[in-house]
Amino acid sequence: MQQLxxxxxxxxxxxxxxxxxxxxxxxxxVAIGLFIVVVNYILxxxxxxxxxxxxxxxxxxxxxxxxxxxxxxxxxxxxxLETLKENFSKFDYHGVLVTPPHGNIQQxxxxxxxxxxxxxxxxxxxxxxDRLRTALRKHKVTELExxxxxxxxxxxxxxxxxxxxxxxxxxxxxxxxKVAAILGMVMxxxxxxxxxxxxxxxxxxxxxxxxxxxxxxxxxxxxxFPLMLGKIIGVxxxxxxxxxxxxxxxxxxxxxxxxxxxxxxxxxxxxxxxxELNGVDPEQLAAQIMTELSSFNWWLILPLFLLYxxxxxxxxxxxxxxxGSAMGDDLGEGQSLTIPITIPVILxxxxxxxxxxxxxxxxxxxxxxxxxxxxxxxxxxxxFDPPWWQVxxxxxxxxxxxxxxxxLSGRIYRVGILLYGKKVSLLEMGRWxxxx
Amino acid sequence: MxxxxxxxxxxxxxxxxxxxKRYGSKVAVDAVSLAIPRGSIFGLLGPNGAGKTSLIRxxxxxxxxxxxxxxxxxxxxxxxxPQQIGYLPEERGLYKxxxxxxxxxxxxxxxxxxxxxxxxxxxxxLERLDLSDRWGQAVETLSKGLQQxxxxxxxxxxxxxxxxxxxxxxxxxxxxxxxxxxxIRKLHEGGTSIxxxxxxxxxxxxxxxxxxxxxxxxxxxEGRVNEIREQYKQNHFRVLxxxxxxxxxxxxxxxxxxxxxxxxxxxxxDLTRNQLLQALLxxxxxxxxxxxVLPSLNEIFxxxxxxxxxxxxx
Numbered sequence: 001m002q003q004l005x006x007x008x009x010x011x012x013x014x015x016x017x018x019x020x021x022x023x024x025x026x027x028x029x030v031a032i033g034l035f036i037v038v039v040n041y042i043l044x045x046x047x048x049x050x051x052x053x054x055x056x057x058x059x060x061x062x063x064x065x066x067x068x069x070x071x072x073x074x075x076x077x078x079x080x081l082e083t084l085k086e087n088f089s090k091f092d093y094h095g096v097l098v099t100p101p102h103g104n105i106q107q108x109x110x111x112x113x114x115x116x117x118x119x120x121x122x123x124x125x126x127x128x129x130d131r132l133r134t135a136l137r138k139h140k141v142t143e144l145e146x147x148x149x150x151x152x153x154x155x156x157x158x159x160x161x162x163x164x165x166x167x168x169x170x171x172x173x174x175x176x177x178k179v180a181a182i183l184g185m186v187m188x189x190x191x192x193x194x195x196x197x198x199x200x201x202x203x204x205x206x207x208x209x210x211x212x213x214x215x216x217x218x219x220x221x222x223x224x225f226p227l228m229l230g231k232i233i234g235v236x237x238x239x240x241x242x243x244x245x246x247x248x249x250x251x252x253x254x255x256x257x258x259x260x261x262x263x264x265x266x267x268x269x270x271x272x273x274x275x276e277l278n279g280v281d282p283e284q285l286a287a288q289i290m291t292e293l294s295s296f297n298w299w300l301i302l303p304l305f306l307l308y309x310x311x312x313x314x315x316x317x318x319x320x321x322x323x324g325s326a327m328g329d330d331l332g333e334g335q336s337l338t339i340p341i342t343i344p345v346i347l348x349x350x351x352x353x354x355x356x357x358x359x360x361x362x363x364x365x366x367x368x369x370x371x372x373x374x375x376x377x378x379x380x381x382x383x384f385d386p387p388w389w390q391v392x393x394x395x396x397x398x399x400x401x402x403x404x405x406x407x408l409s410g411r412i413y414r415v416g417i418l419l420y421g422k423k424v425s426l427l428e429m430g431r432w433x434x435x436x
Numbered sequence: 437m438x439x440x441x442x443x444x445x446x447x448x449x450x451x452x453x454x455x456x457k458r459y460g461s462k463v464a465v466d467a468v469s470l471a472i473p474r475g476s477i478f479g480l481l482g483p484n485g486a487g488k489t490s491l492i493r494x495x496x497x498x499x500x501x502x503x504x505x506x507x508x509x510x511x512x513x514x515x516x517x518p519q520q521i522g523y524l525p526e527e528r529g530l531y532k533x534x535x536x537x538x539x540x541x542x543x544x545x546x547x548x549x550x551x552x553x554x555x556x557x558x559x560x561x562l563e564r565l566d567l568s569d570r571w572g573q574a575v576e577t578l579s580k581g582l583q584q585x586x587x588x589x590x591x592x593x594x595x596x597x598x599x600x601x602x603x604x605x606x607x608x609x610x611x612x613x614x615x616x617x618x619x620i621r622k623l624h625e626g627g628t629s630i631x632x633x634x635x636x637x638x639x640x641x642x643x644x645x646x647x648x649x650x651x652x653x654x655x656x657x658e659g660r661v662n663e664i665r666e667q668y669k670q671n672h673f674r675v676l677x678x679x680x681x682x683x684x685x686x687x688x689x690x691x692x693x694x695x696x697x698x699x700x701x702x703x704x705x706d707l708t709r710n711q712l713l714q715a716l717l718x719x720x721x722x723x724x725x726x727x728x729v730l731p732s733l734n735e736i737f738x739x740x741x742x743x744x745x746x747x748x749x750x
Contacts, residue, residue, distance in 0.1 A: 006545055014533060213529030217590065220496045220523040221546040223515075418498070420527070431460075 004226045004233075011205070011234025016241060025242050029249035033257045040261070051094045051124060056081055059099040061135040069127050085115065094118060097128065102136065105143050110136060177384070179292040181356040184380030187305055188352040190243075191376045195312055195345055198239040199320040202232055203338070206324030206417070215417045224414035228325075229406070232317045239313070301382045304391065311398040312375025316341065318409035325416030326424040337426065348376035359384040369394050371401030408433055449474040449598055449629040450495065455504030457490050464490035466653035467504070472598075472631060472646070477624055479644035479661075480633040481733070483741055487653040488633045489526060492600055495631075496523045508598065519548040522596035526603045526633075528587055532576035536562070536586055539575060540593055547594035554593065561589040565615070581612040588616060592623065599623060600631045605639060617643070637734035647733065651741050665730040668739070672729040673712060675699040678722040685719060700729065 015021055048071065055062060055076045066074040074097075077084065084096055095116030102110060112132060114120060141148060206228075209215045218227055323337045351373060355364035359381045368378040368386070374394045378386075415432035416424070450472040457465040465487045472478045482488050493499045495506060497513050506513050508520065530539055537558055544554030562568045565585050575583060584607065592599060601620070605613045620643070624630055632644055640647060641661065649657040657664060676698050685691075692700040703712050713726055731739075 003546055006542065010542055014531070018533070212532065213525075213527045214531055216498070216525040216527050217523075217529065217543070217587075218546075219498050220521070220525065221518055221543065418493070 003222050004230050007222065007227060007230025008234045008237070011231050012237050015235070015238045021238070021242070025245045026249070029246060029253040032250055033253040036254070036257055037261060052092060053124075053128075054084060054091070054093045054096045056084065056096060056098045059101045061099050061102070061132070061139055064135075064138070066131055066135075072124060072127055074131075081115070088117075094124070095120075099132070102139065105140060175288055176292050176295070179289055180296070180359075180383035183293070183296070183383045184356045184359075185352065187379040187382070188349060188356075188376050191309060191312060191379060192345060192349045194239055194243065194309070195316045195375070196342075198235055198313060199316045199341075201238070202235045202317045203320035203324035203327075205231055205235065206321050206413070207327050210325065210327075210417055210420075219414075219417070224417065225410040228318070228321050228410055228413045232314060232321060232406075236310075236313055236317065296383055297385075301379075304382055304395075305379050307395060308375040308379050308398070311371075311395075311402050315371065315375070315398075315402045315405050316345065318406040322409035322412040322416065322429065325413040326419075326429050337424070337429075340426065344372040345376070348373040352377050352380045356380050359386065365390060369397055371398045374398050411435075447474060448472060449509060450631075451507040451510075452491070452495070453505045453507070455491070455494060455501040455506060457487075457494060457499065457502050459490075463653050465494070465501075468650065468653070468655045469504075470648050470655060470658060472629060474629055475624075475627050476646050477620075477630045477632055477644045479640040479647035480631055480650065481635065481637070481640060481647055481737060482650035483635055486650045488650055489602060490653075491650065492523070492525075492602060492631070492633060495598075495600065496521055519594065520597045522591040522594065522599045524588060524591040524599075524601045524604055526606065530575045530583060530587060530590070533574055535572050535574055536567070536578070537571040540586070540590055543590045544593040549594050557593045557595075558589070561593060565589065565619075580607065581609060584608055584612065585616070588619070592628075596628065598629050598631070600633070602633045603636075604632070605634075605636070637732065637737055641733050649737060649740060656740050657736070661733070664736065665733070668731045668736045669728065670702065670731065671705060672700055672702050673709075674725075674727055674729050675701065675716065675721070675723060676725040678724055681721065682719050685721075688715075688719065697724075 051072045053072065053074050055066065055074055056079070057063075057076055062076060066076070068074060075093075081096065081098055084091075088096075095114050095118070098113045098115065100112065110132070114128070140146075141151065209218070215227075319341045320338070323341065326337060348367065351363060351367045354361070355368070355377055358364065364377065364381060365386075367373040368381055368390065375398065378391070378394050382391075411433040412429050415435055416429070448471045450470070452468060452470040452472075454467045454469050455465055456463065456467050468487075468491060480488050480491070490499070494501050495508075495513075497515070497518055508517050511517075534542070537555075540558035540561070541551065541554045544557055545551060549557065559568070559571075562571060567582065567585065570578065570582065570586075575586065578586065588604070591601075599620075604616060604620075608616065620630065620632075632640070634640060644661055646660055647658070647664065648655055659667075672692060678697065681699075690702045690704075692702050694700075701712075703715075707715070709728065713723075716723060716726070
């Protein structure tokens with residue numbers, strides 16, 4: 001026990017004091033802030049190139065004029081197309097839009113020609129389509145003698161409001177499941193990245209001890225198992241320290257950035273927000289999200305998340321330690337040995353994406369039981385209030401698997417660390433488990 | 437019975453009884469028995485891959501024997517024994533980023549020392565090897581020779597009863613080798629039992645009282661260095677002389693080699709040394725020096741290992 005404490009302490013302090021750790025811990029939030037600033041700038045950036053477009057309105061669609069865009073200007077010309085084409089180089093037009101007369105009023109398809117020598121870029125085409133659609137609609141409304149107000153009445157906005165049948169059931173609002181899905185994804189992603197980052201750190205550290213040749217000195221004083229366990233716990237504490245630091249620094253950074261640059265979320269050119277959120281006041285939406293978030297049972301979700309985090313970390317870190325012990329001095333050579341570990345992690349992440357959409361599907365339920373997946377999948381289901389028996393059995397299975405895998409990894413580790421200059425197969429690692 | 441076990445435990449720090457170790461189908465150690473007298477310097481010899489390191493790993497409790505038993509101070513090996521053993525492996529190293537003092541304290545505490553005691557011992561040893569000013573320096577900034585000395589301190593910091601040195605001088609320059617030898621001798625005088633594993637015979641002859649020769653996992657030879665050399669002598673004598681050899685000398689004595697006024701002769705077994713000397717004098721040789729030729733351990737080693745290699749393995 002005394003030895004284990006010493007090992008944990010050394011593993012923790014040597015890492016935390018390292019310059020690379022301090023830099024990564026402090027500068028990652030700064031980098032995230034910087035990234036957001038840059039991305040915002042890029043997304044807000046619009047073409048500054050002025051485009052002029054000639055319109056030959058044979059179909060008489062634009063009798064009411066055409067609205068210009070910020071940098072796209074339309075000019076209706078009463079010249080026939082052939083003269084325009086001949087003298088095209090004299091004018092500074094990007095192209096010529098020709099609208100043929102519209103035929104049957106029932107016809108939905110309408111083809112127009114755009115004459116140009118340049119590419120029809122993505123910033124121009126949607127504008128053209130929009131202008132044509134508006135004009136055509138107006139044209140059809142008039143032709144069909146419809147009333148614009150009547151038409152508007154046809155549009156409906158649907159809002160499904162879940163209501164409980166039995167008084168104790170919690171059904172939330174329709175927004176709740178969206179917020180839960182996002183929260184689930186965030187937790188799964190956190191789990192996924194931390195397992196990889198710190199698991200790999202354990203693996204590298206095991207390899208380092210082996211290539212440094214210190215490991216034989218160490219195990220003449222300490223049994224291999226506490227050495228491995230001490231390393232896993234020590235690195236795990238480093239991980240917790242770093243994540244805790246980020247949990248404080250990243251929000252501070254985000255607040256700082258938004259105060260400094262005064263970003264407006266709606267101003268960004270991001271792909272269209274989901275239609276059902278259109279027309280909702282963003283401030284009101286934010287308030288709704290906050291109420292949804294506070295309605296979750298955090299006293300249950302957070303401790304469970306931590307439990308799954310620990311279980312998942314221990315399990316995967318032990319496997320990474322076992323693989324690290326079997327690797328030689330050459331990192332590239334042993335890379336293939338890590339594949340069997342990385343595959344379940346990646347699979348679990350993809351299952352999570354499906355699980356947040358239908359959290360009670362067979363796939364979601366069973367993979368949140370399977371210990372190699374459950375640390376990533378189950379946290380993503382937690383905001384959806386899964387049945388308690390599923391959570392309990394998933395945790396019991398996870399703890400069992402965790403103990404078994406740490407023990408098995410210890411068996412492999414104890415043989416692997418003393419082996420030099422030999423390429424090891426998975427089968428051989430399996431045999432080490434049973435070696436006396 | 438009890439008394440005899442007790443006496444053996446007093447006489448021998450370590451007893452290895454028909455110990456075997458297999459790795460897969462390969463037999464690394466094959467029914468080896470050894471007794472290492474308390475307070476001795478014991479040479480564990482053998483060519484590369486003979487099973488020395490496998491045997492040492494069992495003594496240091498890193499691995500367990502498949503068969504046989506190992507007794508340290510009369511007790512079967514248990515979890516506390518590593519604290520009484522200091523082991524300098526052939527494959528050795530230190531944490532490069534750690535500072536010298538911190539590192540020594542860490543390894544000392546892992547061997548069961550209290551923090552204060554570990555610190556005092558580390559300071560003491562660094563001073564003894566003139567390394568006090570290196571306390572706060574990272575290990576990676578030291579030269580290889582200095583790192584080896586720090587490594588040696590780490591091995592002995594907890595005052596082990598049994599010290600196991602596996603090729604301790606490999607990679608050391610002559611100055612550092614001598615420094616280390618002097619320290620080993622001091623520890624020996626202080627009563628530490630030392631196992632010295634190597635394939636470098638000249639070092640063994642210089643340092644060890646007892647040796648065991650391991651080849652292909654088996655114990656081929658064991659005993660006091662003097663007795664072994666005595667046992668393997670070929671009854672050869674070397675004579676340094678002046679002037680000419682008398683005529684008919686070669687027929688009277690069985691001459692093995694002769695050059696530069698130096699003869700090696702192999703007399704018949706029943707002749708004592710004095711009788712041989714008398715016979716030489718009777719032939720009128722002017723003798724400058726006369727001594728019996730004892731084989732070096734190197735010769736014995738090559739002879740035994742070479743013999744084993746010519747025997748086809750089943």
